[in-house]
Amino acid sequence: MKTLNDLNQGQTAKIGSYKPAFTASRRLMELGLLPGVEIRFIKSAPLGDPIAVDVDGRQLSLRRADAAQILVQSA
Amino acid sequence: MSPDFQTAPTAQSLSRIALVGNPNTGKSTLFNCLTGLRQKVGNYPGVTVQRKVGRTLVDSTEVEIVDLPGTYSLAATSPDERVVIDSLQGDVEGLDRPELALCIVDATNLQRNLFLAFQVGQLGLPMVLALNYWDSAKKRRIQVDVEGLEKRLGIPVVPISASRAEGVEDLRKAMGRALKDKPLLRSPDFPAAIPEAVLQARSALSEGVEERLSDAAVLRGIFDGDDRVFERAGASDSQIREVFSLSKKALFQGGLNPANAEAVLLYQHIKDTIEPCINKGDGAQLDGSESIDSLLTHKFWGLIAFLSLMYLVFQSVYSWAGPFMDLIDGGKALIQDGVSSLLESWPMIQSLATDGIIEGVGAVVIFLPQILILFFFIALLEDTGYMARAAFLMDKLFSWCGLSGKSFVPLLSSYACAIPGVMATRTIQDPKARLVTILVAPFMSCSARLPVYVLMIGAFIEPKYGAAIAGMVLFAMHFVGLLVAMPFAYLMNKYILKTPPQPFLLELPSYQIPKVRDVFLRMYNQGKEFVVNAGTVIFAITIVIWALLYFPRLDSVADAARTDFLSQVAADRGVSLEASIGLVESEETLQQELEHAVASAYIEQSIMGRMGKAIQPVFDAAGFDWKITVGVIASFPAREVIISTLGIIYSLGGDVDEETGSLRDSLVHQTWSNGPRAGQPIFTIPVVVGIMVFFALCQQCGATLAIIAQETSWRWAAVSFGFMTLLAWLSSILIYQIGTSWF
Incomplete structure (x- = not known):
């Protein structure tokens, strides 16, 4: 199953669900990263990690290890 | 601040308004705009969250405004975050529950911002909503039907542009009316499972406990899985377990997942409520930030821009502060001379006044240029939105040892001075990451260590190995602390704080043009807080050290x-x-x-001198004689005094500096007067390197300890002191022992 971490630069996808063991899922959902919401992979940092994403016109940054906990579906 | 403001007798009867909002909503700008200089900065009891309280006029009556820390949600995962919910519920010691919540939201991103507003509304607090960034919403053709929104939400909604002070008068009027009318945000109609879960939770609690909790408080406890809510009301552990098991069951039965029920329900409700009132224009997604970022977070140019900017910040703290510090030093010397000649006939009073009191005040004021300059840049970096990008760029370098990119600026500033560096850790929200950064900061080689390196390298390394090696050694000395600090941070996180890997969540806010007033107030508040809190301790330490060096005369x-x-x-x-x-x-x-010669004899016979002699055996294994030991001990309050102390001990007077030839000469000619090493030079290369590493690693700065205590607690200041001193001592012994047996 594809995760947010697997997206390429500029790719857009829909958030599917969070892996059950991911403790930060609550935090992300409070920020509006709910299942079904569109998310765009903007770029990764120059050193490869973390990554920047766009959700509803807002830019957020998260680490690849956390991004790999978020399952996505192609939009 | 005028003194009458702090002691105003009406303090009890003032209406209190809590200012809440997400980070990056212009909350501080609005707060500064409303209160101006009439604000006080302090800490919440027990946690190092800055507490800002100010006063403003509403309907020509004075009200108190509390600026709560910016947060995305009331769900608290740390003591720091708890401050927001505790303040809103009136659970902070000595602070009443506010009468009104002023909730500030970003008009260009209402949906996500209203999440917090609804959480606050559920606590039953009357509310006024300020729609900030109204100007950029208009520019981006985002239309918000304010009247429609007011009707649907049930509370006053006021569009403002805080940075231009537009709409602020309307906001004052709205607050004035709201203090009387007490408008409540219309609660969402939650599915039946929610009240059922609250009912079930109540059934698990004993009568006395249950009475103490409002439905809103119980619901928060259930949503957040937060034991403390029930614990504080007096529930037993078994009751609390029962609360969660029953309420979760009720949620599951209603088809809700307890982990995300609140987010799913609230966002759905927000969408249904506001969608008819918002019309996002075609340009809604574009605000230019992404195109600025195509340069500033670019793989190559982003790093170049970052390094140039950091070089500018570091240079300015390191060198621009220099002239101001010289000015303060010069002024201090002038005053000392003046006072000294006035008190000629009372030698002890004279010494207390010049070497104790004036020196102590000088020791505090001397840090102000660096603090003010650093916070000028920090305010600029934060208010423009670049600080988040800096953390984004640098995170990889820090993540392995449990820190994040947010530690970069504080640690870089610590290379100039750990005091502003430790204060700069306020930009790190995660309390454990902040604590570790604070403990690591004093390892960075600050400018006060430089004289020691210059003296030792100039007297011993350069004559023996040449300028090229001398330069390399000086360069290397600046990395000793960093090399020790990173593994220290790793071990600290892994074994002592046992920090579970923290998810790193960082908003990259839209770029903004900073407000001059916000920058100025930031500098003013930080400077004032330093002088009032840490300054007192630094002053006291200076007096104590003076006494130890003066008595018995x-x-x-x-x-x-x-x-x-x-x-x-x-x-x-x-x-x-x-x-x-x-x-x-x-x-x-x-x-x-x-x-x-007399001064030297006095210092040898002073309490400090005797301590040096008594403690010398501890440093014997590092090859330090009693004179170096006195120098080391006298340097604990402030390492920069080592040079003048050595000057006095070696009978050269206290006016020497690290470039003084006579001091270098007398160091070179020092020999052991007795013991197994009698006649041999004291300052061998292993001793010299040992002294430099000792100074690189040791926590010899009373001011840093004071600031660590201010930002954390005296316990952590003690940990920092003990650990660094032990490490410095062991390292210098190791270097001496290995060095002496190899060379």
Whole structure:
């Protein structure tokens, strides 16, 4: 199953669900990263990690290890 | 701040308004705009969250505004975050529940911002909503039907542009009316499972406990899985377990997942409520930030821009502060001279006034240029939105040892001085990451260590190995602390704080043009807080050290030193003892030498000198003699005094600096007077390197300890002191022992 971490630069996808063991899922959902919401992979940092994403016109940054906990579906 | 503001008798009766909002919503700008200079900065009891309280006029009556920390949600995962919910519920010691919540939201991103507003509304607090960034919403053709929104939400909604102070008068009027009318945000109609879960939770609690909790508080506890809510009301552990098991069951039965029920329900409700009131224009997604970022977070140019910017910040803290610090030093010396001549006839008062009190005040004020300059840049970096990008760029370098990119700026500033560096950790929200950064900051080689390196390298390394090696050693000394600090941070996180890997969540806010007033107030508040809190401790430490170096000032010590000196002069010149008295009186240089000899004798016989001699065996394994030991001990309050202390001990007077040739000469010629090493030079290369590493690693700065205590607690200041000192001591012994057996 594809995760947010697997997206390429500029790719857009829909958030599917969070892996059950991911403790930060609550935090992300409070920020509006709910299942079904569109998310765009903007770029990764120059050193490869973390990554920047766009959700509803807002830019957020998260680490690849956390991004790999978020399952996505192609939009 | 005028004194009458702090002691105003009406403080009890003032209406209190809590300012809440997400980070990056212009909350501070609005707060500064409403209160101006009429604000006070302090800490919440027990946590290091800055507490800002100010006053403003609403309907020509004075009200108190509390600026709560910016947060995305009321769900608290740390003591720091708890401050927001505790303040709103009136659970903070000594602070009443606010009468009104002023909730500020970003008009260009209402949906996500309203999440917090609804959480606050559920606590039953009357609310006024300020729609900030109204100007950029208009520019981006985002239309918000304000009247429609007011109707649907049930509370006053006021569009403002805080940075231009537009709409602020309307906001004041709305707050004035709201204090009387107490408008409540219309609660969402939650599915039946939610009230059922609250009911079930109540059934698990004993009667006395249950009475103490409102439905809103119980619901927050259930949503957040937060034991503390129930614990504080007096529930037992078994009751709490029962609360969660019953309420979760109720949620599951209603088809809700307890982990995300609140987010799913609230966002759905927000969408249904506001969608008809918002019309996002075609340009809604574009605000230019992404195109700025295509340069500033670019793989190559982003790093170049970052390094240039950091170089500018570091240079300015490191060198621009220099002239101001020299000015303060010069002014201090002037005042000392003036006071000194006034008090000539009372030597002890004279010494207390000049070397104690004025020195102590100077020791506090001297840090202000660096603090103010650093916070000027930090305010600029944060208010423009670049700080988040800096953390984004640098995170990879820090993530392995449990820190994040947010530690970069504080650690870089610590290379100039750990005081502003530790204060800069306020930009790190995660309390454990902040604590570790604070503990790591004093390892960075600050500018006060430089004189020690210059003295040692200039006297011993350069003459022996040449300028190229000397330069490399100086460069290397700046990395010793960093090399120790990173593994220290790793071990600290892994074994002592046992921090579970923290998810790193960082908003990259839209770029903004900073407000001059916000920048100025940031500098003013930080400077003031430093002087009031840490300053007092630094001042006290200086007085104590003065006393340790001054007492007991026995006349017999001076007499003996004088006699020794005179007989030395008599022997050197081949004259009688009586003639040598005449010589000293007529020759100015001899007179000065005599003064230095007496000062040196006094310091040897002072409490500090005796301590140095008593403690010397501890440093014997590192090859330090008693004079170096006194220098080391006297340097604990402030490492920069080592040079002048060594100057006094070696009878050169206290005015020497690290470039002084005579100090270098006398160091080179020091030999062991007794013991197994008698006759051998004291300052061998292993001793020299040992001294430099000792100073690189040791926590010899009372001001840093004071600031660590201010930002965390005295317990952590003690940990920092103990650990760094132990490490420095062991390292210098190791270097001496290995160095001596190899060379």
